[in-house]
Amino acid sequence: MAAVGLLPLTRALVDIGTAVDRRFETMLAVPGDARARLYQCMRHAAIGGGKRLRPLLVVATADLFGVERECAERAATAIEAIHVYSLIHDDLPAMDDDDLRRGKPTAHKAFDEATAILAGDSLHALAFEWLADPATHADPFVRAELVLEVARAAGPGGMAGGQAMDLAAERMPFDLPAVTRLQQLKTGALIGVSVEAGAILGRVPPEGRTGLRGYAHDLGLAFQIADDLLDAEGDEAAVGKALRKDADAGKATFLSLLGPERAHAQCELLAAQAVEHLRSYGTEADLLRALAHYVVERDR
Amino acid sequence: MAAVGLLPLTRALVDIGTAVDRRFETMLAVPGDARARLYQCMRHAAIGGGKRLRPLLVVATADLFGVERECAERAATAIEAIHVYSLIHDDLPAMDDDDLRRGKPTAHKAFDEATAILAGDSLHALAFEWLADPATHADPFVRAELVLEVARAAGPGGMAGGQAMDLAAERMPFDLPAVTRLQQLKTGALIGVSVEAGAILGRVPPEGRTGLRGYAHDLGLAFQIADDLLDAEGDEAAVGKALRKDADAGKATFLSLLGPERAHAQCELLAAQAVEHLRSYGTEADLLRALAHYVVERDR
Numbered sequence: 391m392a393a394v395g396l397l398p399l400t401r402a403l404v405d406i407g408t409a410v411d412r413r414f415e416t417m418l419a420v421p422g423d424a425r426a427r428l429y430q431c432m433r434h435a436a437i438g439g440g441k442r443l444r445p446l447l448v449v450a451t452a453d454l455f456g457v458e459r460e461c462a463e464r465a466a467t468a469i470e471a472i473h474v475y476s477l478i479h480d481d482l483p484a485m486d487d488d489d490l491r492r493g494k495p496t497a498h499k500a501f502d503e504a505t506a507i508l509a510g511d512s513l514h515a516l517a518f519e520w521l522a523d524p525a526t527h528a529d530p531f532v533r534a535e536l537v538l539e540v541a542r543a544a545g546p547g548g549m550a551g552g553q554a555m556d557l558a559a560e561r562m563p564f565d566l567p568a569v570t571r572l573q574q575l576k577t578g579a580l581i582g583v584s585v586e587a588g589a590i591l592g593r594v595p596p597e598g599r600t601g602l603r604g605y606a607h608d609l610g611l612a613f614q615i616a617d618d619l620l621d622a623e624g625d626e627a628a629v630g631k632a633l634r635k636d637a638d639a640g641k642a643t644f645l646s647l648l649g650p651e652r653a654h655a656q657c658e659l660l661a662a663q664a665v666e667h668l669r670s671y672g673t674e675a676d677l678l679r680a681l682a683h684y685v686v687e688r689d690r
Numbered sequence: 691m692a693a694v695g696l697l698p699l700t701r702a703l704v705d706i707g708t709a710v711d712r713r714f715e716t717m718l719a720v721p722g723d724a725r726a727r728l729y730q731c732m733r734h735a736a737i738g739g740g741k742r743l744r745p746l747l748v749v750a751t752a753d754l755f756g757v758e759r760e761c762a763e764r765a766a767t768a769i770e771a772i773h774v775y776s777l778i779h780d781d782l783p784a785m786d787d788d789d790l791r792r793g794k795p796t797a798h799k800a801f802d803e804a805t806a807i808l809a810g811d812s813l814h815a816l817a818f819e820w821l822a823d824p825a826t827h828a829d830p831f832v833r834a835e836l837v838l839e840v841a842r843a844a845g846p847g848g849m850a851g852g853q854a855m856d857l858a859a860e861r862m863p864f865d866l867p868a869v870t871r872l873q874q875l876k877t878g879a880l881i882g883v884s885v886e887a888g889a890i891l892g893r894v895p896p897e898g899r900t901g902l903r904g905y906a907h908d909l910g911l912a913f914q915i916a917d918d919l920l921d922a923e924g925d926e927a928a929v930g931k932a933l934r935k936d937a938d939a940g941k942a943t944f945l946s947l948l949g950p951e952r953a954h955a956q957c958e959l960l961a962a963q964a965v966e967h968l969r970s971y972g973t974e975a976d977l978l979r980a981l982a983h984y985v986v987e988r989d990r
Binding site: 424533555 | 723
């Protein structure tokens with residue numbers, strides 16, 4: 391099986407970044423009324439930054455099933471909107487209190503806290519508006535399933551629940567199973583639904599998604615371990631946000647529980663496992679395979 | 691046409707309050723893990739309080755079209771979850787900075803700011819999860835349309851956009867058309883979709899919803915003027931929240947722009963107009979008619 395090298399993956403990441411930016415540009419056009427500042431804040435946080443890992447997962451999976459690009463990119467943009475809203479709220483003073491995100495001032499620093507809260511809430515609602523719109527898919531069953539799965543991944547059974555666990559981790563000791571569960575909710579759920587969305591758009595029934603779910607599960611954990619390593623070993627200027635905050639807060643992470651050597655090894659093992667879950671797919675899944683390796687490599 | 695008196699309406703409000711509380715009790719069951727505090731915060735804000743005006747609008751409209759109670763109550767609870775999330779976020783220190791809501795400490799006072807932000811976000815996502823769930827309606831077209839309309843009403847083209855305008859109103863003078871537009875977004879959109887949801891569940895096509903939309907539009911404005919009057923003339927202990935904050939902030943409101951006499955008159959006129967929009971319905975719409983009068987009366 392021919393592996394897709396970093397070059398096609400890099401091109402795919404640039405392409406999806408451009409596509410998502412273009413969609414945000416249109417869908418977040420600034421209105422000529424008192425809501426202008428709200429839209430400017432959404433645009434500040436959403437446009438021109440980030441790895442666009444989740445959108446690429448959506449379109450790369452959708453491509454496996456011949457989904458129209460228009461449908462895939464709309465769903466990808468909606469899921470990225472959820473991710474951006476979560477970053478805006480996570481960065482708030484009452485949460486992680488971060489000043490820098492994607493190399494720019496965070497939303498509440500560039501605007502103000504109230505506008506940042508509302509910009510997050512607005513992107514959250516817009517994501518579901520975009521998913522439920524007939525333009526995303528002609529079949530209402532597909533639209534309703536997309537909404538259901540993305541809402542589950544975003545809410546207290548997913549991302550928001552993981553974030554709440556993260557707050558609790560500052561107050562109580564977390565062991566490896568607890569940190570794993572926390573991360574599966576906090577970042578794994580949205581990564582999982584990004585892969586699942588491609589299959590939903592392609593009308594793949596749930597029983598046909600087992601391999602993809604396994605891939606997303608292992609990819610999500612590998613991603614988080616790589617994030618921990620990046621947090622400990624990375625360069626703030628290159629990463630574009632404040633680092634080493636978890637260690638300073640004394641919070642349990644994969645890194646603090648495994649140590650750097652086992653963390654690196656575990657990250658590579660998970661990426662290999664993720665790829666193994668794609669064994670029933672041919673070269674058409676090479677982009678997903680390359681993504682798994684990229685997730686491990688990005689901490690180097 | 692026989693008017694339904696306050697007694698049946700009062701009973702209907704108590705009944706829907708009980709039904710919504712029961713559903714929140716089940717759907718927000720506290721998990722036995724580190725998310726317990728998040729769920730407790732959601733329950734604190736969602737259960738046992740509020741007029742449940744929006745849920746009653748959903749079920750009263752759904753009843754016009756013979757919608758199953760189970761479907762109507764699920765949609766009603768989802769829309770109330772959106773309302774509750776907006777109250778939690780509006781009360782935050784960076785927004786209206788309120789300590790009291792529905793006679794209880796606000797979410798961030800009873801818990802903490804981070805938990806309150808996440809509880810709002812969680813209810814927001816849960817609302818769409820509940821709407822998109824097959825249990826809400828067997829027809830995916832209905833579920834997708836419900837999500838689409840509720841997301842539009844909640845997002846920057848509705849509630850969140852109105853809230854952003856409200857922030858701007860502290861910085862610039864708003865005239866009557868601007869305040870009207872602000873309130874149509876901030877409270878009118880969610881009241882409107884509460885009525886619309888009943889019709890969507892009843893598979894009434896958009897062209898058959900004109901009367902109901904007119905009703906909801908006028909009811910929403912009447913509700914807001916009554917709210918302004920209550921804010922100026924009401925008793926804090928009875929209302930259960932801090933009052934007279936708009937006047938103190940020098941913000942333009944219907945009351946400040948119209949004065950009390952014209953505000954009272956306009957409120958009654960709008961309620962009468964709202965009722966007039968229901969002329970094609972018989973006694974089955976008496977509860978909606980009584981609601982319009984109740985909205986005016988509650989400021990007395």
